[in-house]
Structures are given as C-alpha cells and as structure tokens.
Amino acid sequence: GxxxxxHLPTLSVQEGDNSIIxxxxxxxASDYFIWYKQESGKGPQFIIDIRSNxxxxxxxxxTVLLNKTVKHLSLQIAAxxxxxxxxxxxxxxxxxxxxxxxxxxxxxxxxx
Amino acid sequence: xxxxxxxxxxxxxxxGQNVTFRCDPISEHNRLYWYRQTLGQGPEFLTYFQNEAxxxxxxxxxxxxxxxxxxxxxxxxxIQRTEQGDSAMYLCASSSVGQGSxxxxxxxxxxxxxx
Numbered sequence: 001g002x003x004x005x006x007h008l009p010t011l012s013v014q015e016g017d018n019s020i021i022x023x024x025x026x027x028x029a030s031d032y033f034i035w036y037k038q039e040s041g042k043g044p045q046f047i048i049d050i051r052s053n054x055x056x057x058x059x060x061x062x063t064v065l066l067n068k069t070v071k072h073l074s075l076q077i078a079a080x081x082x083x084x085x086x087x088x089x090x091x092x093x094x095x096x097x098x099x100x101x102x103x104x105x106x107x108x109x110x111x112x
Numbered sequence: 113x114x115x116x117x118x119x120x121x122x123x124x125x126x127x128g129q130n131v132t133f134r135c136d137p138i139s140e141h142n143r144l145y146w147y148r149q150t151l152g153q154g155p156e157f158l159t160y161f162q163n164e165a166x167x168x169x170x171x172x173x174x175x176x177x178x179x180x181x182x183x184x185x186x187x188x189x190x191i192q193r194t195e196q197g198d199s200a201m202y203l204c205a206s207s208s209v210g211q212g213s214x215x216x217x218x219x220x221x222x223x224x225x226x227x
Binding site: 032034041042043044045046049089091093097098099100101102103104105 | 143152154155156203223
C-alpha cells in the first residue's frame with residue numbers, strides 16, 4: 001500500500017550545524033504535508049506545513065522543501081541546538097481532507 | 113486556551129478492564145481526532161469528529177473501541193475488555209476546518225499500560 005516513509009531512522013549532528021531530515025512519499029494524490037517534532041513522553045508538536053502547489057516554505061530556523069517529481073520532502077533546521085533533539089515525523093494527507101498518515105520518524109540527536 | 117488537553121496522562125490497568133480517556137480540544141476548533149502511537153512508530157489514525165458528528169470510524173481497531181463527542185466539545189475514547197496489545201499512547205488532536213489549514217494540533221497523550 002501507499003505510505004509515507006523516512007530515508008534515515010537516526011541523525012546525529014553537532015550543535016550549530018545545519019540538519020536535513022528527509023522523507024519520501026508514494027501517494028500521488030498527496031497535496032498537503034506537515035512536519036512534527038516529538039519529544040519523549042509528549043505529543044507531536046507542529047513545526048511547519050506545505051501544500052503541493054509550493055516547493056519551499058520557510059519558518060523560524062526551519063525550511064521545508066517539496067519535490068513532487070520524485071515525491072520527496074525534506075526539513076532543514078538551521079544552526080541546530082540541543083533543544084532540537086527529538087523524533088521528527090513527516091505526515092501526509094494522501095488526498096484526504098481529514099486524515100494524516102505518518103511515517104516512522106527520524107531521531108535527531110544534537111551533540112554539544 | 114493553552115492547547116489540547118488530555119486526561120489522564122498515564123493509565124495502568126489490568127487486562128479485561130474498561131478504560132476511558134478524555135480530550136478537551138482547542139475551543140474554537142471544530143474537528144477532533146484520535147490517534148494511537150506505539151513505541152518506535154508514527155501516530156496511527158483511529159477516528160475523527162466534525163462538531164458532534166463522528167464522520168470516520170472504520171479505523172477503530174475493533175468493536176471494543178468507541179469514541180464520543182456528545183456536545184461537540186470534549187471527547188472520550190473508551191476501550192472495553194482491554195488486552196495487552198492495547199498498550200500504547202493515545203493521542204488527541206484538533207483542527208479548525210474552513211480557515212485554510214488542515215494543521216492538527218496534538219495533546220500530550222494518554223499512555224496506557226495493560227498488565
């Protein structure tokens with residue numbers, strides 16, 4: 001079946017470096033994508049979203065890039081800080097107007 | 113309003129017992145969702161409401177699972193005759209349809225442990 005997945009399960013970076021977390025999706029009907037951050041014992045925290053009519057969107061220290069040709073999504077975090085350490089999930093609407101499908105997540109570890 | 117609130121944060125129960133979780137969404141949000149998350153996995157959709165109407169429940173895991181949102185505000189998720197495989201984090205989220213965003217905002221979840 002179609003699903004949202006992640007290329008790498010773990011990512012370790014040095015404090016101050018930029019981080020890039022990747023996500024592949026397979027549902028061609030997907031028109032809305034979200035990145036969430038989840039810390040241990042907490043619910044997913046919204047980071048940034050993007051619609052399929054855009055290929056880039058920027059927030060505070062974060063940028064999401066969408067490549068519809070290869071069905072790839074990435075989250076870039078600038079000047080990564082220890083507080084950025086968490087599991088990051090991409091989620092996909094899959095053409096639905098109510099349901100998000102999540103991937104397994106990438107564990108980001110920031111070393112001081 | 114500080115966000116989506118879920119109670120209890122943790123629930124330990126014995127197999128065969130019934131449990132009920134409560135979710136209070138963001139007050140101006142008209143949609144409310146329940147998701148389940150097991151260790152090492154992303155959240156899995158269970159059901160959702162728009163106002164008081166439950167519009168999708170086919171993903172509820174079995175007939176032991178039921179959800180209500182009687183007045184279109186808070187919601188409850190009940191699991192009857194719990195099994196060890198029900199142990200998971202149960203997440204509630206809410207969103208506001210019609211304002212151009214499907215952005216779901218999640219609560220902190222209820223961690224269920226079935227012994």
